[in-house]
Amino acid sequence: xxxxxxxxxxxxxxxxxxxxxxxxxxxxxxxxxxxxxxxxxxxxxxxxxxxxxxxxxxxxxxxxxxxxxxxxxxxxxxxxxxxxxxxxxxxxxxxxxxxxxxxxxxxxxxxxxxxxxxxxxxxxxxxxxxxxxxxxxxxxxxxxxxxxxxxxxxxxxxxxxxxxxxxxxxxxxxxxxxxxxxxxxxxxxxxxxxxxxxxxxxxxxxxxxxxxxxxxxxxxxxxxxxxxxxxxxxxxxxxxxxxxxxxxxxxxxxxxxxxxxxxxxxxxxxxxxxxxxxxxxxxxxxxxxxxxxxxxxxxxx
Amino acid sequence: xxxxxxxxxxxxxxxxxxxxxxxxxxxxxxxxxxxxxxxxxxxxxxxxxxxxxxxxxxxxxxxxxxxxxxxxxxxxxxxxxxxxxxxxxxxxxxxxxxxxxxxxxxxxxxxxxxxxxxxxxxxxxxxxxxxxxxxxxxxxxxxxxxxxxxxxxxxxxxxxxxxxxxxxxxxxxxxxxxxxxxxxxxxxxxxxxxxxxxxxxxxxxxxxxxxxxxxxxxxxxxxxxxxxxxxxxxxxxxxxxxxxxxxxxxxxxxxxxxxxxxxxxxxxxxxxxxxxxxxxxxxxxxxxxxxxxxxxxxxxx
DNA sequence: TATCCTCCATAAGGAGGTTTTATCCATGAG
DNA sequence: CTCATGGATAAAACCTCCTTATGGAGGATA
Numbered sequence: 001x002x003x004x005x006x007x008x009x010x011x012x013x014x015x016x017x018x019x020x021x022x023x024x025x026x027x028x029x030x031x032x033x034x035x036x037x038x039x040x041x042x043x044x045x046x047x048x049x050x051x052x053x054x055x056x057x058x059x060x061x062x063x064x065x066x067x068x069x070x071x072x073x074x075x076x077x078x079x080x081x082x083x084x085x086x087x088x089x090x091x092x093x094x095x096x097x098x099x100x101x102x103x104x105x106x107x108x109x110x111x112x113x114x115x116x117x118x119x120x121x122x123x124x125x126x127x128x129x130x131x132x133x134x135x136x137x138x139x140x141x142x143x144x145x146x147x148x149x150x151x152x153x154x155x156x157x158x159x160x161x162x163x164x165x166x167x168x169x170x171x172x173x174x175x176x177x178x179x180x181x182x183x184x185x186x187x188x189x190x191x192x193x194x195x196x197x198x199x200x201x202x203x204x205x206x207x208x209x210x211x212x213x214x215x216x217x218x219x220x221x222x223x224x225x226x227x228x229x230x231x232x233x234x235x236x237x238x239x240x241x242x243x244x245x246x247x248x249x250x251x252x253x254x255x256x257x258x259x260x261x262x263x264x265x266x267x268x269x270x271x272x273x274x275x276x277x278x279x280x281x282x283x284x285x286x287x288x289x290x291x292x293x294x295x296x297x298x299x300x301x
Numbered sequence: 302x303x304x305x306x307x308x309x310x311x312x313x314x315x316x317x318x319x320x321x322x323x324x325x326x327x328x329x330x331x332x333x334x335x336x337x338x339x340x341x342x343x344x345x346x347x348x349x350x351x352x353x354x355x356x357x358x359x360x361x362x363x364x365x366x367x368x369x370x371x372x373x374x375x376x377x378x379x380x381x382x383x384x385x386x387x388x389x390x391x392x393x394x395x396x397x398x399x400x401x402x403x404x405x406x407x408x409x410x411x412x413x414x415x416x417x418x419x420x421x422x423x424x425x426x427x428x429x430x431x432x433x434x435x436x437x438x439x440x441x442x443x444x445x446x447x448x449x450x451x452x453x454x455x456x457x458x459x460x461x462x463x464x465x466x467x468x469x470x471x472x473x474x475x476x477x478x479x480x481x482x483x484x485x486x487x488x489x490x491x492x493x494x495x496x497x498x499x500x501x502x503x504x505x506x507x508x509x510x511x512x513x514x515x516x517x518x519x520x521x522x523x524x525x526x527x528x529x530x531x532x533x534x535x536x537x538x539x540x541x542x543x544x545x546x547x548x549x550x551x552x553x554x555x556x557x558x559x560x561x562x563x564x565x566x567x568x569x570x571x572x573x574x575x576x577x578x579x580x581x582x583x584x585x586x587x588x589x590x591x592x593x594x595x596x597x598x599x600x601x602x
Numbered sequence: 603t604a605t606c607c608t609c610c611a612t613a614a615g616g617a618g619g620t621t622t623t624a625t626c627c628a629t630g631a632g
Numbered sequence: 633c634t635c636a637t638g639g640a641t642a643a644a645a646c647c648t649c650c651t652t653a654t655g656g657a658g659g660a661t662a
Contacts, residue, residue, distance in 0.1 A: 006386060010310065024639065035622095040621080047577075049647060050581055052441070055439050055441065058630070059629060059630065066389055066441075073385035075382075077378040077385070080374055080375075085307060087370070088371050127345065138356050138358055140356065140365050140366050140367075252645085283408055309649095325610065326608085326610080334649090337612080340611060342649080342650095359612095360658060587614085
């Protein structure tokens with residue numbers, strides 16, 4: 001079929017309201033405009049349709065036959081639109097999609113997200129844990145938690161530092177025992193490293209006064225700290241981890257941190273989201289919550 | 302429920318088309334606007350809704366979850382509107398409402414309307430025959446056929462003279478025979494008149510050189526000529542009728558017009574309709590047809 | 603891998619559709 | 633008869649919406 005080009009939508013909307021109220025004046029009130037505007041729009045529509053839609057009677061208008069046939073259909077269509085957008089609004093407001101780097105997801109968020117859900121039970125949370133860099137334009141994500149350098153440099157994104165990514169070597173008690181205990185930093189080099197190419201190793205050993213060259217090691221992949229942690233707990237090597245994440249593992253004896261010395265290269269975990277969306281309630285709710293909840297992580301250092 | 306105020310309708314329309322095509326460019330083509338305009342409208346809608354509706358991917362856009370939920374509903378709503386207006390158009394274009402004064406309806410239109418319907422079978426005709434003055438604003442009427450004075454005086458109505466309302470006395474043959482035949486105008490005064498107050502009687506008798514004073518007679522009601530005609534044919538009196546309407550009755554012997562003398566006071570039968578609607582096809586069709594079909598009535602005099 | 607092509611985003615500017623203001627008219631009520 | 637209500641209309645202001653122009657990103661092509 002060809003294009004039966006609809007009449008101007010504003011005119012249709014005016015007609016719809018007027019048909020419901022059988023009054024231009026009340027329709028104008030509902031639509032937040034003047035009676036004159038409604039009258040004009042109805043006239044426009046009547047000219048477009050080629051027939052009167054209302055019969056102007058004394059002190060009131062009545063639907064013409066044409067108008068009477070049209071009105072229920074039009075009202076129904078608008079009803080559909082209204083409910084569709086209302087539902088959408090409800091769904092959007094009630095659903096929070098967060099893309100989180102795996103490490104943060106596993107070792108902090110997983111353990112604390114319950115607090116947020118208790119505080120905001122009306123919000124459904126959907127966590128997507130992936131190392132992929134989130135693109136708010138391409139993916140369906142409200143908030144991201146990413147690791148990145150000191151200043152999150154972007155005019156279009158808002159960024160909040162959640163936690164500085166300090167690091168220190170960790171390993172399983174069994175692995176330490178296998179070489180008679182780890183007493184000085186150099187001892188660690190007697191053991192396998194979970195990700196020898198990680199520049200953190202070089203930085204930390206340099207800090208500890210031990211020579212170490214990462215250039216000769218395999219390339220690291222950043223952001224997979226949780227995998228290294230698993231390997232370390234399994235006793236497969238020494239991992240360079242962020243202590244704040246693993247206090248429970250240390251307390252439980254699954255990991256030990258042989259030295260107090262921690263490195264820091266300016267990287268951290270950031271909460272990020274499009275600046276344009278910073279005032280949306282659910283965004284603010286989560287931001288406020290997580291900034292408060294992670295405050296101990298930042299203060300302790 | 303409160304007013305869930307819809308987002309701008311133009312934005313919704315752009316979204317609807319874009320969602321169907323999964324392309325802003327093609328949506329713009331369909332809507333007869335530029336891609337930039339669609340992009341802008343989508344953006345407006347996304348800001349209103351508070352969530353992205355499309356995921357901008359390379360060389361194409363995809364619906365976001367929100368968009369995907371919204372799209373079918375919105376499309377359905379627009380579909381309703383389109384079909385509603387399309388049907389309305391069909392019904393309007395195919396239906397012609399005419400309000401006709403009874404006399405003209407009975408004695409001319411009824412006998413000729415078949416010709417019009419043969420010529421335009423796609424048009425459904427609805428004839429309303431009433432003496433009431435038609436008000437195009439208050440009633441659901443496309444065309445009117447009324448009687449009125451010489452010039453149809455109105456800037457907002459178009460008027461075409463169909464027939465001059467000449468008049469002459471008529472009566473049934475039986476009634477004429479009852480007084481031994483009608484030989485001169487004054488003979489008519491021996492018989493009852495169907496509507497003695499009709500000014501036409503006064504005018505005609507004056508024309509005929511016979512004294513007659515309508516002031517003393519009961520008040521006439523104009524436009525009920527068909528009633529007088531019926532009365533005359535039933536032999537109940539002499540009626541002042543427009544000869545053009547009753548040629549068949551005369552030919553059939555149901556009425557006789559004893560004198561050639563006809564009166565004329567400037568009144569006539571007019572086709573009238575709102576000037577603003579003069580270019581509508583069905584209006585033009587009927588106007589052209591009836592002007593042509595009534596041409597003999599005007600030429601014969 | 604350099605270039606082209608496609609598709610979307612964005613800024614600035616302007617036209618035209620909407621709306622408002624102000625007023626008039628008709629009708630029905632008090 | 634006067635007032636109140638509801639709609640129509642004209643003129644002018646407003647502002648939304650669209651266009652033009654341009655840029656950027658990502659595939660496609662060679």
